[in-house]
Amino acid sequence: MKVKNRPNEIEIVIIEDEQDMLELLEYIFQKEGYRVTGFLSTDKVEQFLEEENPSILIVDRNLPKVDGADFVANLRKLGYAIPVIFLTAKDRDSDIIEGFDSGGDDYITKPFKPKELLARVSAVLKRSGISQYDKLKYRDIVIDCKSQDVMVGDAYVNLTNLEFKLLELFIKNSHQVLTRDFLRDAIWEDDGDFNDKTINVALSRLKKKIDPKEDKNYFTPIWGVGYKLT
Amino acid sequence: MKVKNRPNEIEIVIIEDEQDMLELLEYIFQKEGYRVTGFLSTDKVEQFLEEENPSILIVDRNLPKVDGADFVANLRKLGYAIPVIFLTAKDRDSDIIEGFDSGGDDYITKPFKPKELLARVSAVLKRSGISQYDKLKYRDIVIDCKSQDVMVGDAYVNLTNLEFKLLELFIKNSHQVLTRDFLRDAIWEDDGDFNDKTINVALSRLKKKIDPKEDKNYFTPIWGVGYKLT
DNA sequence: TTATTAAGATAACAATTTGATTACATTCAA
DNA sequence: TTGAATGTAATCAAATTGTTATCTTAATAA
Numbered sequence: 001m002k003v004k005n006r007p008n009e010i011e012i013v014i015i016e017d018e019q020d021m022l023e024l025l026e027y028i029f030q031k032e033g034y035r036v037t038g039f040l041s042t043d044k045v046e047q048f049l050e051e052e053n054p055s056i057l058i059v060d061r062n063l064p065k066v067d068g069a070d071f072v073a074n075l076r077k078l079g080y081a082i083p084v085i086f087l088t089a090k091d092r093d094s095d096i097i098e099g100f101d102s103g104g105d106d107y108i109t110k111p112f113k114p115k116e117l118l119a120r121v122s123a124v125l126k127r128s129g130i131s132q133y134d135k136l137k138y139r140d141i142v143i144d145c146k147s148q149d150v151m152v153g154d155a156y157v158n159l160t161n162l163e164f165k166l167l168e169l170f171i172k173n174s175h176q177v178l179t180r181d182f183l184r185d186a187i188w189e190d191d192g193d194f195n196d197k198t199i200n201v202a203l204s205r206l207k208k209k210i211d212p213k214e215d216k217n218y219f220t221p222i223w224g225v226g227y228k229l230t
Numbered sequence: 231m232k233v234k235n236r237p238n239e240i241e242i243v244i245i246e247d248e249q250d251m252l253e254l255l256e257y258i259f260q261k262e263g264y265r266v267t268g269f270l271s272t273d274k275v276e277q278f279l280e281e282e283n284p285s286i287l288i289v290d291r292n293l294p295k296v297d298g299a300d301f302v303a304n305l306r307k308l309g310y311a312i313p314v315i316f317l318t319a320k321d322r323d324s325d326i327i328e329g330f331d332s333g334g335d336d337y338i339t340k341p342f343k344p345k346e347l348l349a350r351v352s353a354v355l356k357r358s359g360i361s362q363y364d365k366l367k368y369r370d371i372v373i374d375c376k377s378q379d380v381m382v383g384d385a386y387v388n389l390t391n392l393e394f395k396l397l398e399l400f401i402k403n404s405h406q407v408l409t410r411d412f413l414r415d416a417i418w419e420d421d422g423d424f425n426d427k428t429i430n431v432a433l434s435r436l437k438k439k440i441d442p443k444e445d446k447n448y449f450t451p452i453w454g455v456g457y458k459l460t
Numbered sequence: 461t462t463a464t465t466a467a468g469a470t471a472a473c474a475a476t477t478t479g480a481t482t483a484c485a486t487t488c489a490a
Numbered sequence: 491t492t493g494a495a496t497g498t499a500a501t502c503a504a505a506t507t508g509t510t511a512t513c514t515t516a517a518t519a520a
Binding site: 080160 | 455
């Protein structure tokens, strides 16, 4: 299956007991570029939250064992502050109210329009200060500007601040030649005497960290001008 | 008599000209644990806002002298961003729209169900980032923002006020790099001269208390930038 | 093509900066 | 006034970054 160009790596957790509905939801969100983890019950969710750090929960209120709202209320009691959107077939006032009360950030009634669902998720994420633009992607590199985490393939790479700033700048200006002057102004804020080779060395170190096998050729030197990311 | 502002106790201001209704509203919110200040007119409200810092305004649109919506529009003009919910007996579209236009975050039509009112207040507060949940969790740390209790694993840890504020800030912004500048502004609100190392020392003390064996590595220093909780 | 030259890559070294920690001083609140 | 909390100074350790030197690569002209 073709994976659509992913603008972000925001992780969504869905709890929905109906297999068909769960698959539909997974499809909707994955198509939008979210990373989705689905659960048919609340059983393993708490454990999952311990280990991962998803950005939002989508919870069906009508789950077989526990009421979704109770489950979320319990999560809140335990200290989880993750945003929640409830899915519910009911639309009686009492249910909606209870949903909000137990710590939901929004709710959607089934049947729903996929677009509306996506819009609400988007709105809740925005309110929670989670932006899809915090993460930048380039080839197999994903950098998170808020955490300064860098993933190459599926491995974390430790970069220094200088290296991170460099990589960020290149990714934000990918496919453009960044001249040495530009780099100097942007990263080093020139202090008069500036050794030509400083940039070479800094880039060399960066290359070595994100591509230790030296077979990816992220950077192309433009002779006498600068570099570009390719 | 003025009661000292307790941290994390949410304060609600109600403006309602009918004495009975005001008392009912005060009762409803107080029962839910909110701190309530009621006004029979808009007269003293602005002065009150100068001094206190309530989390939300509940405003009747049909006030004797001024229209509630006009009053709120004026507040907005003055720069108050406090969330507002309108109470209104009217329900024609034009009124509702006017209410939103003048800076309301939600509205409720009388007669209302107490539960619905509470739910809407709750939702608006949540949208504004004001949480009524006082527990936050991060890995094996649970902090109670109200009592300032801190549990690590299953042991209570005694933190000083400064240490608690630091930990709370980091947990609320986990997985993000908090720069030294940010920390200084958020915790120390400093006045110019500020010893660089104050942050190091404060964090060092915090680390020692929540991780005396030094094997948990809650904090990762980002060299030359700040720290993040991981 | 080949020699020449300017630029790029990289390793090793050194300087500098920053972080951690301890001990001590000061402040603040009971 | 006293003790806890917090800021400051000093020391040590470690990480980052710039510099230098050497080698490699690419452009250019004879």
